[in-house]
Amino acid sequence: MIRLARPGDLPAVEMLVAEAYRPWADLIGVRPKPMDDDYTARVAAGQVHLLEEEGIAGLIVLVPEDGVLLVDNVAVAPARHGRGLGRRLLAFAEDQARTAGLGGLRLYTNALMKPNIALYERLGYEITERRRSGPRDVVFMAKRLAG
Template structure:
């Protein structure tokens, strides 16, 4: 089950994000943006959803005409169990609930396994830009 995160989940959310993104920091050579996000603010805004057993999370931000998938993070010891796919399927259902016809996300160009997963799930690359020393891939999925 996936539920809206609660204030008491904050320490676990921050731990999951730190653990999930640390290997990418080494590959990219810079801390990925999600490592420095304000999760207390995301929680207060109602944007964080967690697997009820706190093995993973997704941050979803409604925008004009699209649901922005700001972050998907799964505990590293839980990779390979389809939890990321489950969270992304939840994002699609959430977008439909909100009457939003598409999802969008951004990721680092060096995160090739993630890009491949998103493409398998129907996301397409819309643009690639150099931002703040990073090569950022913008992706979108129409529902």
Template sequence: MRIAKETDRDAVEELVQAAYQPWVAVIGARPKPMEADYAALIAEGRVHVTGDDLDGLIVLIPEDGVLYIDNVAVRPGLHGKGIGRSLLAYAEQEARRLGLPALRLYTNVKMARNIALYESLGYVVIGRKERDGRFIVEMRKQLSP
């Protein structure tokens, strides 16, 4: 894992578009990560990528008492190979490194496969709400000391 560089921006944007495109038909809209400003996120050091091949990425934003996972994207065709799980394990390591006791994320209520993955990794649903005309599930994972 490494922090994305400005020279990675095109590859990061391509990966996100490819990873989220299948969800457009499921949720009836473009997922929010497809609209993010990756130039700014990269400049802020928020985008972490899996080496030079960019098979996956995770966007992490430290907040008060929690590490917010803004986006997890895995290249299509590589699902089921543990990349998403390793990205989420990395987020836990980063939270601990930063002294943050928990992680949180949002996902669309229709992304059942993702919700199931997060739950299998110890995330719990702490709320459901409408945000920007979309129905989302908020999840949190408390880290053990």
């Protein structure tokens, strides 16, 4: 089940993000931006969706933009990796974009997060831009929705 996060979910949301991104912080040498996001504001804005499967197994942060849905963050509990939960969350994002009448999705990630980039490409996302942002090498990706 995927549902909107509530204020009472904040400790679990923050713990999940910290656990999911800790290995990436070690790899890229800086804290990934999702680790420092304001989840109180995100939850209040109705942007955080939780995948519940024997507790909170993953989350996705979705931000409507002009004509597209920004997938601002996808995080899966490390103990739950390899079960297709990230794919389920991204399919949910596509459904949300279609329901909102948006023509596509976009996201960005660090260039060193190669397994994530490969997953996004398998799901139909294309790289649209690469840009240095301080110590980060950012890869921007987008997916058009048929329809």
